[in-house]
Every structure is written in structure tokens, then in C-alpha cells.
Amino acid sequence: xxxxxxxxxxxxxxxxxxxxxxxxxxxxxxxxxxxxxxxxxxxxxxxxxxxxxxxxxxxxxxxxxxxxxxxxxxxxxxxxxxxxxxxxxxxxxxxxxxxxxxxxxxxxxxxxxxxxx
Numbered sequence: 066x067x068x069x070x071x072x073x074x075x076x077x078x079x080x081x082x083x084x085x086x087x088x089x090x091x092x093x094x095x096x097x098x099x100x101x102x103x104x105x106x107x108x109x110x111x112x113x114x115x116x117x118x119x120x121x122x123x124x125x126x127x128x129x130x131x132x133x134x135x136x137x138x139x140x141x142x143x144x145x146x147x148x149x150x151x152x153x154x155x156x157x158x159x160x161x162x163x164x165x166x167x168x169x170x171x172x173x174x175x176x177x178x179x180x181x182x
Contacts, residue, residue, distance in 0.1 A: 071151070072119070074135055081114055081121040081135040088142050104141065105129040 074080055082092070090100045093110050102112040102125040111127040124132045133141060139150045 070154075071136070074154075075120045077135070078114070078116070078121050081123060081138065084135055084138055084142070085114070085123065102127055102129060102131070104131055 085092075085100065085103070088103045090103050092098060092100050092114075098115065099110040099113050101107040101110050105125060105128040107125070107127045112123065112125040112131075114121055114123050116122075120134050122132060122134050123138050124130075131138075131141065136147045136150050140147045143150065
């Protein structure tokens with residue numbers, strides 16, 4: 066997977082949202098960035114997504130204290146390593162394992178890179 070594709074994945078709000086929503090997370094609050102953590106026994110929205118230095122991240126302020134970008138988050142959800150997530154993304158040609166397309170901007174970037182290569 067190209068470095069540019071990885072940067073685009075990590076910088077995509079829609080991809081991190083979709084990843085969490087696929088895991089059953091529902092966003093609430095101002096800006097719809099708060100949620101319950103899917104990794105701990107969180108009973109109140111004490112996790113959030115945030116943007117810092119070009120990267121969207123997920124952080125839990127409750128028990129598990131996870132703080133990951135979308136690649137680390139996908140790995141945590143699947144119980145695997147971030148490198149395995151990147152290999153899978155390359156093998157599935159940029160499609161989610163459930164068959165749905167990546168968010169439109171991600172798909173466009175992926176196709177652009179493939180056309181250049």
C-alpha cells in the first residue's frame with residue numbers, strides 16, 4: 066500500500082466514522098464526535114474522534130484508554146496487527162471486508178493512485 070494511501074486513510078473522518086459505526090458505535094453530542102467505547106464497558110459516551118496533525122483518531126477516556134488512528138482501530142476491532150490491516154486493504158483492492166465501498170473520497174484517491182501506477 067502506498068504511503069499516500071495510508072495518509073489519506075488516516076486523514077479521513079468518514080473512514081474512521083464508518084469503521085466505528087460498523088462496530089456498532091453511535092455518535093452523539095455537539096459535532097457528533099462523542100460515543101460509547103466499543104472496547105470497554107462504557108455506559109456513557111466517554112470516547113471521541115478528533116483531528117490532530119492531519120490524522121483522525123479515536124480516544125477512550127474511560128477504562129481502556131485506547132488512542133488509535135483508523136488503521137490501529139481496524140486492527141483492534143479485528144484482533145490483529147496494523148500491518149495485517151494494510152495487507153488486507155491491499156489484497157481487497159481497498160474495499161471493506163463486508164463488500165461495501167470505501168467512502169467516496171477514499172475510493173477516488175485509491176483509483177487515482179492505481180491509474181498513475
